[in-house]
Amino acid sequence: MAAVIRTSGLTKNYGGTVGLTGLDLEVTAGTVFGCLGPNGAGKTTLLRLLVGLLHPSQGRAEVLGIDVAHDPDEVHRRVGYLPGDFRAYPDLTGEEYLRFLGDLRGGVDAATVEELAERLKLDLSRRIGALSHGNRQKVGIVQAFMHDPPVLILDEPTSGLDPLMQREFLELVRGARADDRTILLSSHILTEVEAVADVVGILRQGRMVTVDSVEDLKARALRRIDLTFGHEPPMAVLAATPGVRELRADGRRAHLVVVGSTADLVAALAPYRVEDLVSHDADLEEIFLAHYAEEG
C-alpha cells in the first residue's frame, strides 16, 4: 500500500533544544496513526513539520507524495489540520468563520458544515469569543473535516471535549477512515488512541521509541486493578494467574497489576464473590516501562 505520509531522517532542532530527531515514518492510506508521548516529546513538532508550518533542520517529509518543504501550499489544500492551540477570530460567529475559511479553500459544502456542527452539538450562530473552551475546539474540528480532505492531521483533537463529544469525535475519525482517508492524531489519552488507531507511535524526547499495532501495544500494557471480595482474597489463586504482578492484600481487598489481557484473571475470579472491581487505565509511563522491559 502506498504511503500517504512519509518522513525520512526528519529532524527539527530549536536552537539547542531537540524537537524531533531522525524520524523515518510511513503511514499508509486508510490508516489511523495515533501519536502518543509525554509533554515535550515532539508530537506538535512532528505535526507542524507535516503541514509545513515548521521547516525541518534535516531530512524531509512527504504528504501525498508532495515534499512539504517544497510545496506547503499544495499540502495545505489537501490536508485538514487542527493545531494544538486552535484559535479563531473571536468576533466572528462560528458560521462566519467557517464560511470565511471555506471560501479560502475554494468553497465548502454548507450542508457538510451543518452536519458536522449538528453531530458535535455546536451552535454556529454564537460568537467564537463567547464559546467555552470545548465548544471552540469543536469549531477547530469542523474546520479540519469540512472540506473532506484525504489526509487529517490533528493535534490533541479531543482536548476540552466532554466524554460524549469525545465519543462523537472518534466516530468522525472512524467515518473518515471508512472513506479511506488517512489520519494522524496526537493524544495523551491512551484509551482514546486504543479505541480508534490502527497503529500507535510513542515519541520520547524527540525520538519515536516504538511503532506498533494497537493489538501489540495492548498485549504489553499494564493495568492496575483493585478487587474487593466478599471474603478473604484468594491470594494463592491470584498469584498463580498468568499476567498477575505486584499482588498485595489489604483486608478483603487485593491490589494487583495485570500485563496484557485480563481474560485469565476474569476466569480465575469466577468461583469467588467479587463485590467490586476497579481497573485503572494503563498510563503512558507504564506502557513505556513495559516497552523497555521487553527490550531488556
Ligand SMILES: Nc1ncnc2c1ncn2[C@@H]1O[C@H](COP(=O)(O)OP(=O)(O)OP(=O)(O)O)[C@@H](O)[C@H]1O
Ligand atoms: N518554538 C519553540 N522554540 C524552542 N523550543 C521549542 C519550540 N517548540 C517546541 N520546542 C521544544 O521542542 C520539544 C518538543 O516540543 P513539542 O511541542 O513538539 O512537544 P509535544 O509532544 O507536543 O508536547 P505536549 O504534549 O506538551 O503538547 C520540547 O522540548 C519543546 O520545549
Ligand SMILES: [Mg+2]
Ligand atoms: Mg503538543
